[in-house]
Amino acid sequence: MAKTDVTLIRELIEVRKLPIEELRARYLELFGEETKSRNKSYLFKRIAYRLQELKYGGLTPAARARAEAL
Numbered sequence: 001m002a003k004t005d006v007t008l009i010r011e012l013i014e015v016r017k018l019p020i021e022e023l024r025a026r027y028l029e030l031f032g033e034e035t036k037s038r039n040k041s042y043l044f045k046r047i048a049y050r051l052q053e054l055k056y057g058g059l060t061p062a063a064r065a066r067a068e069a070l
Helices: 003-017 020-031 040-056 061-069
Strands: none
Touching: 003 040, 020 040
């Protein structure tokens, strides 16, 4: 496992431990907008996906176009 993978995993573990208000602040940091959600599980999943997306890249243009078409 690459060092950067370990770093991301550690970051995700720390994010999982955050209280709801800190998750909401982290969401604002990563997405540039506030969230109305107070659901800890949902916020964690969104933040985890975003962190992975920033590290490894998002959907390919073809996958994005297909998702939009659906």
